Amino acid sequence: MEKHEFDIIVIGAGSGGLSVGLFMNQAGFKVLMVSKSDLSIGGDCLNDGCVPSKALIHVAKIVKQARDAEQFGLTLTGKVAIHKVIGYIHSKQAFIRTHEDAKWLRDQGITVALGNASFTGKNEIKVDGQLYSGKKIVIATGSKPRKFKVKGIEKVKYYDNESIFHLDNLPEKVLCIGGGPIGIEISQALSRLGSQVTIVNHGAIILEHDDLAVTSILLNQLEKENIEFLLEADVSCFTSSTEAVIKLKSGKAITHQFDAIFVAIGRELSLDTLDLAKAKIKFDKKQIVKDSYLRTTNKNVFVCGDVAGDLQFSHAAEFHARTILNNLFSPFKKKLNNKNMSWVTFTDPELATFGLSEKQLQKQHTKYRRLEKTFAEDDRAVVDHYTYGKLVLFVSQGSLFKKQKLLGGTMVAPNAGELIQELILANTSNLSVKAIFNKIYPYPVASRVNQGLITDLMSEGLTPTIKIFLRKAYQIFS
Numbered sequence: 001m002e003k004h005e006f007d008i009i010v011i012g013a014g015s016g017g018l019s020v021g022l023f024m025n026q027a028g029f030k031v032l033m034v035s036k037s038d039l040s041i042g043g044d045c046l047n048d049g050c051v052p053s054k055a056l057i058h059v060a061k062i063v064k065q066a067r068d069a070e071q072f073g074l075t076l077t078g079k080v081a082i083h084k085v086i087g088y089i090h091s092k093q094a095f096i097r098t099h100e101d102a103k104w105l106r107d108q109g110i111t112v113a114l115g116n117a118s119f120t121g122k123n124e125i126k127v128d129g130q131l132y133s134g135k136k137i138v139i140a141t142g143s144k145p146r147k148f149k150v151k152g153i154e155k156v157k158y159y160d161n162e163s164i165f166h167l168d169n170l171p172e173k174v175l176c177i178g179g180g181p182i183g184i185e186i187s188q189a190l191s192r193l194g195s196q197v198t199i200v201n202h203g204a205i206i207l208e209h210d211d212l213a214v215t216s217i218l219l220n221q222l223e224k225e226n227i228e229f230l231l232e233a234d235v236s237c238f239t240s241s242t243e244a245v246i247k248l249k250s251g252k253a254i255t256h257q258f259d260a261i262f263v264a265i266g267r268e269l270s271l272d273t274l275d276l277a278k279a280k281i282k283f284d285k286k287q288i289v290k291d292s293y294l295r296t297t298n299k300n301v302f303v304c305g306d307v308a309g310d311l312q313f314s315h316a317a318e319f320h321a322r323t324i325l326n327n328l329f330s331p332f333k334k335k336l337n338n339k340n341m342s343w344v345t346f347t348d349p350e351l352a353t354f355g356l357s358e359k360q361l362q363k364q365h366t367k368y369r370r371l372e373k374t375f376a377e378d379d380r381a382v383v384d385h386y387t388y389g390k391l392v393l394f395v396s397q398g399s400l401f402k403k404q405k406l407l408g409g410t411m412v413a414p415n416a417g418e419l420i421q422e423l424i425l426a427n428t429s430n431l432s433v434k435a436i437f438n439k440i441y442p443y444p445v446a447s448r449v450n451q452g453l454i455t456d457l458m459s460e461g462l463t464p465t466i467k468i469f470l471r472k473a474y475q476i477f478s
């Protein structure tokens, strides 16, 4: 059988795989991209994840704002037509697909093979009966929703992120299993469109990777929108297609009625068809064994994105790609380092987090200050009605000769994801907090809250000695 040879083979054309493949192609290398099918190009992000979920959230927000307008005398009648919502989502996906499909990739000069890839040797894979070899191979096969296995599950209408964006009818009552970002984002959107939603979460808190000071505010806001939370609770079984038995924290079991369940209890890595052993790639505890350079036990094969078993975000997958690309071209190999990572949960209000968390700072024995500010007195928050908002920052200890810097932080507010961007820049660029303090913010942009908290910190510098010094200076120079 004829074998096709490439400089690099990328298995999986999602956020991670596309980043590697497109750059290598632009740089003049011979690239093979493998995707299960034409429609799976773009990966989870385009097809079953970020894009459809953010489009759904957009529509749900419009509906909520229309309902909110009733307090100003407008009257709203009728129900949301779910097929129009789904149509909107699909139209946005179709638009993006025009530059994320096999034809477009081929037009760029990339060879595309459609089908499941499996290894046949250390540098060789097979797709749809055809062999391909690559000097380097990147596994970027992503992840899939973990299946919920409990007695009676076969009786119920079951949705997860692969089916929810194809809804025919909006279920009246939804039972969401899982209080992570997928469960929370989708639950709020469904609730705003008209479903009555209850979230059952195994853990004691929602969004367990974020700071409790902000997740508790988000929880409170979601409860105000009539989303019910059962925390530290588990579905023991389904007794019919519409009834679940839920074991509560107290040990008590209750029955709960619903029309459909939405499952978001974490992800499983997509490795099924790869046949890793043929390429001498070790696999342990449901993960591919990798080093801190994202290399597998076969030094010519890398892992990138969700399948690496690290943080599962589109931008994390892109960051993996950048790390791998750097190391392909530079003698100065970079280890994967997430100290500047950030993420946003696109609820309303949004929850945005960047840099190191308090747990990480404590673990690495870094000296830091925790600063907190509510938005109760922020003029923009007052007029736009989000005084519940909060900003938390972790700053290093400065001195006369040492810059005080942002180590991490988190915010809950509408548009928090945009508001923290300048803090992320200060964090990644190692700027002093004075960069925020010295900025002139147009009044009343919402991001003035960032300066507000840093100003609180700076005013601590007005010690009794400094005040005496200022009085003297005033006497002399004024």
Ligand SMILES: Cc1cc2nc3c(=O)[nH]c(=O)nc-3n(C[C@H](O)[C@H](O)[C@H](O)COP(=O)(O)OP(=O)(O)OC[C@H]3O[C@@H](n4cnc5c(N)ncnc54)[C@H](O)[C@@H]3O)c2cc1C
Residues within 6 Å of the ligand: 011, 012, 013, 014, 015, 016, 017, 034, 035, 036, 037, 040, 041, 042, 043, 044, 045, 046, 048, 049, 050, 051, 053, 115, 116, 117, 118, 140, 141, 142, 143, 161, 182, 270, 271, 273, 274, 304, 305, 306, 307, 312, 313, 314, 315, 316, 317, 346
């Ligand atoms: C509902 C939801 C919302 C999300 N929202 C956000 C968000 O707002 N922001 C964010 O940053 N992240 C978000 N994520 C996470 C984000 O989608 C993923 O982290 C990201 O898509 C991972 O990219 P990847 O390249 O690792 O994998 P993927 O994008 O999943 O791509 C992997 C590709 O490999 C293909 N593949 C698998 N096995 C094989 C094989 N054997 N041969 C050939 N091809 C194969 C798959 O079909 C797929 O196309 C969300 C996820 C979900 C589910």
Ligand SMILES: NC(=O)c1ccc[n+]([C@@H]2O[C@H](COP(=O)([O-])OP(=O)(O)OC[C@H]3O[C@@H](n4cnc5c(N)ncnc54)[C@H](O)[C@@H]3O)[C@@H](O)[C@H]2O)c1
Residues within 6 Å of the ligand: 177, 178, 179, 180, 181, 182, 183, 185, 200, 201, 202, 203, 205, 206, 207, 208, 233, 234, 235, 264, 265, 266, 267, 311, 312, 313, 343, 344, 345, 346
């Ligand atoms: N805006 C974003 O960036 C965004 C949005 C969606 C998803 N994502 C990514 O996708 C990943 C997966 O999201 P996810 O929400 O599926 O998973 P997750 O692992 O983040 O959260 C799962 C939640 O389900 C709970 N859980 C687990 N088993 C359960 C059970 N049997 N019963 C009840 N609760 C149970 C856990 O306590 C946890 O709170 C996220 O970690 C994130 O990286 C990102």
